[in-house]
Amino acid sequence: MVKVKYFVQQSWLLIVVSFCFGLLIAVANAAWQDRILQNEEDKFNNLAKGMLTEAASFETMVEDAEAESLKGKKIKINIKRAINAGGKCVGWAFSCEGSGFADKIKLVLAVDGSFGKITGFGILSSNETPGFGDQIKNPYYRNQFAGVPAEELELSKTGPSEKIDSEIIAISGATVSSESVIKIINHYVEQVKKQLQSRGLVADDK
C-alpha cells in the first residue's frame, strides 16, 4: 500500500499531463485529418492527370488489392480508374514504391485504358542525390516512358532517348536510380494487370 502511494505521489503529474496532451493531439488530428487525406489524394490525382490528359476524374476501382512488394512482403494498393468527360475509361493509375539509391522512391504509374501502354510515371516522393539521381524527374528520362508497351522494360546505357520502345536509356551518373524506377515499374505493372484481368476490368491477353 505504501508503495502504491509512493508511485502515485511521484507520477501523478506525468499521468495527468499525458492525458491532457493525448486529448490535445486527438483534437488536432480530428480537425485536420480530412484535409491531410484530401491533400494526398489531390497530389496523386494531379500527377496522374498530367499523364492521362484526357481524364476528367478518377475513381477507386480496386481498393486494397493484394500485391507483393519488391522485397517480397505482402502489401495493399489502390487502383484508380480515369474517366473522361463522357464517362469512358481512358486509363488506370496506381501508386507503387521500391528502394532507390538513397531512399525509397514512390511513384504514380499511369497506363492506358486497355492496359497496353504505359503513359508515364510521376514521382510522389524520392530522395535521390541532387544533380544526379534526382534527374529521374527530368523530361529526358521521364518522356522515354510515355507510350512504351506495358511489359518488361530494359535499361540500356547508350542509345537514342527519343525512340519510344521497351529500352530505356539510363541517366549518366545515376544508373542505380534509373534502374530502380524500371525495377519498380516492371514489378508492379504485371501484378496490377493480373489483378484487373482477374476482376474482368481489362481484357485477357490473347
Place this chain on the structure above:
Amino acid sequence: MTNDTGLKAGVYKETLLRGLWRENPVFRLLLGMCPTLAVTVAVKPALTMGLSVIFVLLCSNIVVSIIRKLLKPHLRILMFTVTIATFVTIADLFLKAYVPRMSEMLGPYVPLIIVNCIIICRAEACASKSSLGVSIIDAAGMGVGFTLTLCVLAGIREILSTGAVFEVAILSLQSQGGWFVPLAAMSMPVGAFITLGLLLGLVNTITKRKTKG
C-alpha cells in the same frame, strides 16, 4: 517599484539578446546541428523549420514554466520529452494539412524536432527555473536566433546551388544565357558542412575582435 520594473525590463532584454547573438543556439552553442545541416538547402524549408521550432519552443517553455514547481527532479526529462513530443506532433499535423509541399520537403526532420537539443536545453536551463515571462522571452530569443541562422545558411546555399533566393531568380544561369554556373555540391551535405564551417569561423573572428576591443 519603478526600480523593480526597470530591473525586469533589463532581464527581459538581456534574455532576448542572449538567444539572438551571445548564446546563439547554432553559432555559439552548436546545438540543433541535425536540422541546421539537413534543411538548409533552400530558404523556404529553412524558414518553415525555424517557425516550427519557435512554436514548439514557445509552447514547451510555457508549459514547463507553469508546472516547474510540481516537477519531480528525477522525472523532469520525461516530462520535457512528453511536452515537446506533443507540440511537435501538432506542428507536424498542421504542416501536413496546410503546407503539404513544405511538409514533404522537410520529411522526417519535423518529427525529429522532438530530439532537437535546443528545446530540451531551454526547458532544462531556463524554463524549469524561471518565471513565465522570462521563459517566453527566452523561447522567442532562442527561436528567432535559430531561425535567422538557418535562413542565412540556407540563403547562401540556395543562391550558390540554384542562383535564386526564396525561389526568386537573382543570378542569370549559364543554361539560360547568363554567366552563373550553379554549384550542385552546395545543395548536397558537403555544401552544408562547408558553409556552416565558414560561418562559424566568421562568427568566432568577430567575437574575438569584440572581446579584444
